[in-house]
Amino acid sequence: MFESAEIGHSIDKETYEKAVLELREALLEAQFELKQQARFPVIILINGIEGAGKGETVKLLNEWMDPRLIHVESFLLPTDEELSRPPQWRFWRKLPAKGQTGIFFGNWYSQMLHARVEGDIKDGRFDQAIDFAERFERMLCDEGALIFKFWFHLSKKQLKQRLKDLEKDPQRSWKLNPLDWKQSETYDRFVRFGERMLRRTSRDYAPWYVVEGVDENYRSLSVGRIILEGLQAALKRKDRPVLQPHAAPLVSSLDNRGLLSSLDLSLKLSKDDYREQLDAEQARLAGLMRDKRFREHALMAVFEGNDAAGKGGAIRRVTGALDPRQYRTVPIAAPTEEERAQPYLWRFWRHVPPRRQFTIFDRSWYGRVLVERVEGFCSEADWLRAYSEINDYEEQLHDHGIVVVKFWLSIDKDEQMRRFKEREETSFKRYKITDEDWRNRDKWDLYVDAVGDMVDRTSTELAPWTLIEANDKRYARVKVLRTLNDALERAFKKG
């Protein structure tokens, strides 16, 4: 969920300054229009890692926008008056009016997350707080509110650097840290519980936006753009108040760097190394699946990737090691008539393996947010809500002990062209290349966006995505097998 906010996004000064001028003007204009229409309020929630620029961004937004139409609320220690009333009262009293914008700093999410990280509450109470947030936001959106939820992120390494810099700066080191961020465990818990919170409360009508906080220019511009685009879209939709999904795409990377482009596709394995490692990992997989502890588990592997990225070959290397009674491969094509008469996820639920079994999905339920999104086979509302439906699905699998491993096999455009041509030239491979493959290739950039959103919104601790550098087939196959084995071992350790 935080993957693409840990790759070191940045924007140079010149680009930033040029973009900011336009952005500020457009924001002021949208804000004015919001006031004129006075149909709905805007609520901006600021959360995330300490030191990732939450305060600075709020300060900036305040500078950029008309201060008469925006107000910042901090919700630090409750006042006597607030303590004497239900905890939700303090949020209600500070809600922005229609036409106004409220920035909520230290909101309901910060409170529940801090309480959970510090151990003041356990999972049960945490889930109840999450449930409150969901109901509250649903009501606000039903009443017309436009809600933006930002999570400012830093990787652990980035955070450590940030803390060092802060220490050197006596002007800022006095800052109160309610959590002891120097402890590595604090970060881990914050991110783990934070992920649960984001996953459960990200809704099409009130999604979370994860923003990498390291580079100030990137961070500021991203937040400004997301608000601008969402606001402009909402101002155009005159049929509000009605529960409306946010504008898509969810986040377009401003510096044109995404998770996929940050992969090192030159990674490769020599023939000898490949032979050796493949044998070792295959043996390891066979052993793990015979392990007594596997009786309490099952395994599901999802293979997605570019056309011609080598999904089939990778799958064969996985199954090559196994007893055919232990696994099944499910190729996902167009749904059957029976499947079309059911909710979207039904055709994947039916293939959920029983304990001790392994099911391999050659393409999967992610079709909805990939091909169906890109080709317009379903409505925007449908694929936008699919992220949380999929997360719910995978959580149910995980809770039952099923190990879910998801692969995106990534090749670059040149490599794809080489393979397409090779297929056309090789008679026994010719059936593998169709007009559709060429058409998909034309939509390369749309798929890049879709994959980015997919990984951001569905890579969770329970069911993480693994991106596979697949320009070299040997490297890819070994990494797939090793990832499966590592996932199984981790699950066995947890029990």
Place this chain on the structure above:
Amino acid sequence: MFESAEIGHSIDKETYEKAVLELREALLEAQFELKQQARFPVIILINGIEGAGKGETVKLLNEWMDPRLIHVESFLLPTDEELSRPPQWRFWRKLPAKGQTGIFFGNWYSQMLHARVEGDIKDGRFDQAIDFAERFERMLCDEGALIFKFWFHLSKKQLKQRLKDLEKDPQRSWKLNPLDWKQSETYDRFVRFGERMLRRTSRDYAPWYVVEGVDENYRSLSVGRIILEGLQAALKRKDRPVLQPHAAPLVSSLDNRGLLSSLDLSLKLSKDDYREQLDAEQARLAGLMRDKRFREHALMAVFEGNDAAGKGGAIRRVTGALDPRQYRTVPIAAPTEEERAQPYLWRFWRHVPPRRQFTIFDRSWYGRVLVERVEGFCSEADWLRAYSEINDYEEQLHDHGIVVVKFWLSIDKDEQMRRFKEREETSFKRYKITDEDWRNRDKWDLYVDAVGDMVDRTSTELAPWTLIEANDKRYARVKVLRTLNDALERAFKKG
């Protein structure tokens, strides 16, 4: 929540037999149309008290409808295959296809409720199960499903009678009772946790219908009618799948008996009794509000009722006993400009009292489901979702220790006419009667429906409605005071 399913509804044989003929024909026709359109499935969930006719009703529905288009699932003990997969799998595999109807007996609700009643799970896990149900149904409805949720109800007394009858009948006494219903505590827990479950999962797009189970004719006809009306409405709306509220009104009582008509409005107090009891209850209230234990609480009283039912007079008898620094009266009229710029409940949140204080609402947040519903001041979707928003609101008040007491002051039509005329004839009362009062009177029956739905959907253990027989002002005033005092004492005992 169960009040209007404990008043002894019944329908005589002749009326029943005539109505059933028409109903069956219409149901078959709707079912056929459902099959033709094949746009969405129908899912009927059967829950409630043992012996309230769940099985019999399912049997009947099966007889009435085309068996090729309907299937009943029991979900009793899970099979080996089911146990080997996530618990949700068994529900997914039995989902009806578009155009089909599935009756789910022993569904996700029965399972969580039994587990909670038997103490296998605690509140935290119970709430998580509730949360699952919400997400699952939300997804199903997003995918187009039409869901009916029935709770078959018996009062404790009715259940005892039913158990006695069953014992006499050797053919049926063998029936397995997973819960020991003979224990009075079982019933109490079942109803208490059941209420929490219904309250949290009743949504405009998938509401609960509570049906009194004592009289077979009434029960069968009610269920049939609810399904028919909901199905016909859904078949007409060609824009599905989109999250749609069910058809309103929510339940029209088939035997023309509602909670209001079951009140005994002839109840009265003599002048002497009144004097004595009023003094006593006023003193009691003053004492309770000075009680040390009140420091941990606050009190909110809601006064709703027919025009001229005596709200003002009753409120004055309450405040007559009190120190003016301890209470505030909030008369609710049309919202101010500031209030209109906020979500509906905002103007009530702002008046939530701090601890040790008492706020009296002369009309209240129930305006949305009363006058706004009847007059069309808000959309049907707005007032339909208001029930669960209000329940959330009152739960938050309750959780903070606020005692919430809600009164509906009820008079009959003749008594209202008498009072209207009296007001017109008395110079100092003339300001109290307006054209609007006469117009409201014309909508008497619509208000009866609205009050019935309101009590059914928002009378909860946390914040119950009290219906006040108000034809006799003396009786009404004393009952109001006594109810307040009893509520405070109960809260003090619980701590």
